[in-house]
Amino acid sequence: MPVDDKLSIRVNVADRFYPLRIDRAEEERIRKAAKMINDKVLQYKQHYSDKDHQDFLGMAALQFVNKLLELEEKRDVSPIIEKAMELDQYLSDVLERE
DSSP: OOOOOEEEEEEEETTEEEEEEEEGGGHHHHHHHHHHHHHHHHHHHHHOTTSOHHHHHHHHHHHHHHHHHHHHHHSOOHHHHHHHHHHHHHHHHHHHTO
């Protein structure tokens, strides 16, 4: 019987919890990504009190993707772009359900 290398976790992104089934090797990176998003959302929240979570998430996504594109210009990061696009699609799907 093969060992399942998948792990079920719950990740908090902008005060919402998302259940994920991931490879065990990805857990640290996913949790770090969620923390980076949460830190950026908090930073925007502290500076722009008249906005809502959607605005903060949008601005955080814009900043991270802008940085990603900057790095892409410096080297081939097509696998990272692919993952970012998957994350973008996932976040879009989640936001559409609201």
